Structures are given as structure tokens and as C-alpha cells.
Amino acid sequence: MxxxxxxxxxxxxxxxxxxxxxxxxxxxxxxxxxxxxxxxxxxxxxxxxxxxxxxxxxxxxxxxxxxxxxxxxxxxxxxxxxxxxxxxxxxxxxxxxxxxxxxxxxxxxxxxxxxxxxxxxxxxxxxxxxxxxxxxxxxxxxxxxxxxxxxxxxxxxxxxxxxxxxxxxxxxxxxxxxxxxxxxxxxxxxxxxxxxxxxxxxxxxxxxxxxxxxxxxxxxxxxxxxxxxxxxxxxxxxxxxxxxxxxxxxxxxxxxxxxxxxxxxYFAIPKNSGEQFYLFAVLSAWLLRKIGKEFENPHEYDDPNSTIEKIINEAKQLGMQIDFPANKLKQGVGDQVVNILDFLATAAINKQHLIFQKPKLPEEKEQETEVIDDESELNLDRVEEEMIAAYSDDSDEENIFRLDDIKPVKRDMQQIDLKGNVDEESWKLEIERVLPLLKVTIKNENRDWRSHLDLMKSYKQSINETLLPTKTQLEKLHKEIGSTLDKIENREKYLNRELDGVLENYRTLQDQLSKIKEKYKSVSTGVAERNRELNNLNGKVESIKQQMEERGSSMTDGTPLVNIKKAIAKIKSEITNMDVRIGVLQCLLLQTKLREEKQLEHEFENTSVPVF
Incomplete structure (x- = not known):
């Protein structure tokens, strides 16, 4: 199909x-x-x-x-x-x-x-x-x-x-x-x-x-x-x-x-460690999300150690072997940073199924020169041929009246004897009877120039008929408009004369207003700058006040002294316990010493010594 x-x-x-x-x-x-x-x-x-x-x-x-x-x-x-x-x-x-x-x-x-x-x-x-x-x-x-x-x-x-x-x-x-x-x-x-x-x-x-x-x-x-x-x-x-x-x-x-x-x-030369580390963390988070991991975007004031630990754990799960300490990434520059970014970028490309192939150059073919006619150019011969073709089709041939093509009408017509003594009135009656049978109607089409010509003549006649009354009405309207414009012009001149002083005052006031606006703008810009400086100074004063209050509260607070006293009492009790333990140990040592002396004396008495 x-x-x-x-x-x-x-x-x-x-x-x-x-x-x-x-x-x-x-x-x-x-x-x-x-x-x-x-x-x-x-x-x-x-x-x-x-x-x-x-x-x-x-x-x-x-x-x-x-x-x-x-x-x-x-x-x-x-x-x-x-x-x-x-x-x-x-x-x-x-x-x-x-x-x-x-x-x-x-x-x-x-x-x-x-x-x-x-x-x-x-x-x-x-x-x-x-x-x-x-x-x-x-x-x-x-x-x-x-x-x-x-x-x-x-x-x-x-x-x-x-x-x-x-x-x-x-x-x-x-x-x-x-x-x-x-x-x-x-x-x-x-x-x-x-x-x-x-x-x-x-x-x-x-x-x-x-x-x-x-x-x-x-x-x-x-x-x-x-x-x-x-x-x-x-x-x-x-x-x-x-x-x-x-x-x-x-x-x-x-x-x-x-x-x-x-x-x-950027990640090879140290410039601004804070900025470089933040960009490293943001790029790593973005690459991990491209890989398919749910990794939140780090913020500027997050703990860098926790951020580094998260990135390293994700890299290890993806198969990267990390043999360097984590603090190497805190600077945001160096071989370690570049290696991690390179590994994550490669993994993201593989995850997205992106394949980079060598470019294939198209084979150059010899172009055949062809002569192409520009249809946009005007060609009089072509226009003439198109006009002849448009106005010489089969439809126009139907409008041509050909006597040879007329077929006799099969009707019962009364035969008339043509004699030399026929009356004139009978001839007229016969012509009136036969004339409708001889009429040939030609079908006109819209493209026929004859119909256009007749239409243009009818339009011209109607325009000529309506031209005179319309012209008189327009002339009358023109006179009325002219008189009205003269009145308006006179009234305008009168108002201009009356309002000259007011307009001058208005211009001077407008100039003064523009000058005042310029002054206001200049002053307002200065005020805005001073307000910003005042806000900065107020912030600094507030921070200093807060520091002074913290130091004053720490000076008047007796909590450290009480803690010191408690510590001293605790130390004294521990010293007393140590003294008791020392006395017990001394007593035990003395007893042990005495016991050893008695044992030595007993052994000495039991041993017989010969006398020479």
C-alpha cells in the first residue's frame, strides 16, 4: 500500500x-x-x-x-x-x-x-x-x-x-x-x-x-x-x-x-587554599552525583575533615586505591587533588556512557559543476511563455464561436415560401420567431480579459457618477476644516501669549528641581556610604562589647576559686592517705628487718664455730 x-x-x-x-x-x-x-x-x-x-x-x-x-x-x-x-x-x-x-x-x-x-x-x-x-x-x-x-x-x-x-x-x-x-x-x-x-x-x-x-x-x-x-x-x-x-x-x-x-x-599552584579547597569539594560532589551517588553539596563553613572523609570513602567504594594521608587534600592543590578529580571524572564519563572516538574526515569528492537557473531572476522570455500558456489553454478554446461546429437543431419549423411578393411585416414576424433559435451563449471565465475590461468600465462609470457629489462634499468639508484650524490656531496663539509667563516660571522651577535632584543624589550617595561605615562600626562595637562582657563575667565569677579549694582539699585528703600508707609500709619494713635479724642470730647460734 x-x-x-x-x-x-x-x-x-x-x-x-x-x-x-x-x-x-x-x-x-x-x-x-x-x-x-x-x-x-x-x-x-x-x-x-x-x-x-x-x-x-x-x-x-x-x-x-x-x-x-x-x-x-x-x-x-x-x-x-x-x-x-x-x-x-x-x-x-x-x-x-x-x-x-x-x-x-x-x-x-x-x-x-x-x-x-x-x-x-x-x-x-x-x-x-x-x-x-x-x-x-x-x-x-x-x-x-x-x-x-x-x-x-x-x-x-x-x-x-x-x-x-x-x-x-x-x-x-x-x-x-x-x-x-x-x-x-x-x-x-x-x-x-x-x-x-x-x-x-x-x-x-x-x-x-x-x-x-x-x-x-x-x-x-x-x-x-x-x-x-x-x-x-x-x-x-x-x-x-x-x-x-x-x-x-x-x-x-x-x-x-x-x-x-x-x-x-588552578589545582596545581597554591593561591588561596580556602577557595581552592571549596571548589575541589564542590566539583567532587557534582561528579559523585553524576556517578549516581547521593552526595550533598558541601557548604563553605562545613568541617573540612568530615568533607574529605566523605569524599575519600566514596572514592574507595568506587575502587580507587588511596595511599596518602587525608590532610593532603585540605590545601585544595597538589597531585592528590588532581588524581581524585581525574578518577571521579573518568567514572562519571563511564557512568554516562560517553564514548570519545577519533574524528573521521569525510572523503572529498569532486563536485560536478552544474548550471542552475536562478528562478529569482526576471526573464522576459519566460514570462511571455507563461502568459501564452496561461491564456491559451483548452478552457479558452471553448469560448471561441465556430460556425462550422454548429449543429442543426432538430425542431419542427414551419416552412415558408420565399416569394418575391412577401410582405415586410411577415418578414419581421418570421425573424422574431427564428431569432431565439439562432442565439449562441458563450461562457465567460474569470480569467477572460474581456470580462475584466467590462468590469473595469462599469467601475469607471460608477466612479464618475459618484465623483461629483463626493467632490462637492469633500470641498465643503475641506472649507469647514480650514476654518476650524484657523480658529484653533488663533486660540493657540492667544493661549501662548497668556501662558508665556507661566511657562517661563515652570521652566525655571523645573531647572531648580533638576539641580535639587542632582544635589539630593550626590548627598544621598554620601549618606549611604556613611550609613554603611556606621553599620560596620556598630558591628565592631557590638563585638568588642560582647568580648568585654565575657571577660568581666569571667573575672567576677567565683566558680574557678571554689573549684581550686575543692581541688586543694582533695589533694590534702590524698596526702593524708599517702602518709598513712607510708607509715604502714615503714612499720612493715621494720618488722621485716627485725625478723631477718632474729633469723640471722638464730642461725648464728646454731652454727658451731671451731676455736684454734
């Missing part, structure tokens, strides 16, 4: 037309403004099509088409594959509703300047996402312009813009940005601290600061402190000591992704 082939979805007529225009863009002359009269939605669709890589290879002057296609309703501009110039940036001034702009400089193809960017952003008040990658024209002045004219900005990525410094981040500190990418820039800890202490700190969810050589542990610590909603943190190739305690403390913020790079010789 043959399976039915699934029918592929057919593109809509709108999509087919848009793709055709985009593929054959070089055939449309912008000088005649052919594309300028298109509706905004079609312009936006064409703009998305021709900015893709596959359409950029067409040999066209893209700048001219770009200026025609951009319009006030354009919301997204992606010029990643384009050679962007200041002329194109100036064309974007009409896009007041644009919400996303994406620019990536590839080599020397883009020639836009800082001036072009400074002129662009004052005309994009609704901009929400901005991505400008690898551009030397983006500097602190551009970031200041963005902070002043783009209040709705939520995401900013300026990776590879080497002229961005801490001053630019200070301008961004007053904005509410939710994700930020500043990799490969000259940003230091100072700029990071200014940014996260501003309005963006509590709402930041993603920060990418990889390959920033001047960011250290201080900046990362401040990020983890001031960004409670942070979900993604990337700080690869930064000048940090891994910051294990700070990074893993981010789990309380529901961190989803953390990217950092462990140096190749």
Missing part, C-alpha cells in the same frame, strides 16, 4: 510577492519612486527580507532602497549584514516608533561615525533594545546621548566597543536596564560599582562582562550584593580569583546560568 505524500504548505500570495520583489530588487528603480507608494507593512516586510544575508549578496545600491523602505511604523532594524553609513543612520530619523536596533561592525565595511550615532538617538524615544558590537565609534558621548534621549531602554549590548570607559557606565546608572553586555571594553570595578548602585541594580537580570581585564573580585562582589534578581552572569577571562564563595552564594538569587573559566593549573 503506497503512502500518501504530505503536501507542503503553500506560501501566501503576500509572501510570494514579497520574496519576488526582494529577489529582483535590482529591477526596481528608486528614481521613479516605485517602492515609495507601498503600504508600511509591505515596506517593513521587504526591509526584513533584504537585510538578511541571502539577499545582501544581490548587486544593488542598498542605501537608496533603505531610505525608501524605512517609515514611521518601522519597529525593528537589523543591519548586521549591511555596510552601514551615516546616510543610512540619517534615514532612520523618521522611525520614531523603532524599538530594536542591531548593528554589528564586520571589518571595515561600516563607515558610520560617532556624529551619525549622536544624531540618531534623539529621534528614537521609544527604543527598548540596542545592540552595537565591535564599533570604535561608540564611546562615552554616545552612551550619554542614549541616557538622555532613550528613557525606555531595557537592553544594551556594546561588546567589543573598546572606547567605552567607566564614565559611560556612570551615565547609564540613572537608567533602568534589565540586561547589559559590556564584554571586551575598558570597564573597571569603578564603573561596575557605579552602575549596580544606581537604578539598574535591583532590576538587572543578565550581565556579560567577559574579557574585561580590569574587573576584579571587588566588582563581582558588588554585583552579587546589589543585583538580587540576577539570573545570568558571565565573567570569563576576568582578573579574578574564581570568587567561589561569591559565585555560589548567588544561588539564593535563583541564578540560572553562571559562566566563568577555571585556569588550567
Amino acid at each position: 503506497a503512502l500518501r505524500e504530505k503536501k507542503q504548505p503553500v506560501d501566501s500570495l503576500f509572501a510570494i510577492g514579497t520574496n519576488y520583489v526582494a529577489n529582483n530588487l535590482s529591477f526596481y528603480s528608486t528614481g521613479e519612486n516605485i517602492l515609495e507608494w507601498l503600504p508600511p507593512n509591505i515596506k517593513n516586510n521587504l526591509l526584513r527580507k533584504i537585510t538578511c544575508t541571502s539577499y545582501f549578496s544581490r548587486n544593488v545600491n542598498f542605501t537608496d532602497f533603505f531610505k525608501v523602505l524605512v517609515n514611521p511604523s518601522t519597529e525593528e532594524i537589523n543591519l548586521t549584514c549591511m555596510a552601514v553609513t551615516d546616510e543610512m543612520l540619517n534615514a532612520l530619523h523618521c522611525c520614531s516608533n523603532v524599538r530594536k536596533i542591531h548593528l554589528t561592525v564586520d571589518g571595515n565595511s561600516c563607515t558610520f561615525t560617532t556624529k551619525g550615532l549622536l544624531n540618531l538617538f534623539p529621534n528614537t524615544p521609544k527604543l527598548e533594545n540596542l545592540i552595537i558590537m565591535k564599533s570604535k565609534e561608540v564611546n562615552d558621548d554616545v552612551l550619554q546621548c542614549i541616557s538622555l534621549h532613550c528613557p525606555r531602554l531595557k537592553g544594551l549590548s556594546i561588546g567589543g566597543c573598546v572606547n567605552v570607559t567607566d564614565k559611560g557606565l556612570e551615565f547609564l546608572s540613572s537608567m533602568r536596564i534589565s540586561w547589559l553586555g559590556i564584554s571586551q571594553t575598558k570597564i573597571t570595578d569603578k564603573g561596575i560599582i557605579k552602575l549596580v548602585q544606581g537604578e539598574s541594580g535591583p532590576i538587572l537580570t543578565e550581565i556579560i562582562i567577559d574579557n574585561c581585564a580590569q574587573i576584579t573580585n571587588l566588582g563581582l562582589n558588588k554585583i552579587t550584593e546589589c543585583c538580587p534578581n540576577l539570573k545570568i552572569l558571565n565573567f570569563q577571562n576576568c582578573d579574578t580569583d574564581i570568587l567561589i564563595t561569591s559565585v555560589f552564594s548567588c544561588s539564593k538569587f535563583n541564578m540560572k546560568q553562571i559562566f566563568w573559566q577555571i585556569p588550567l593549573y
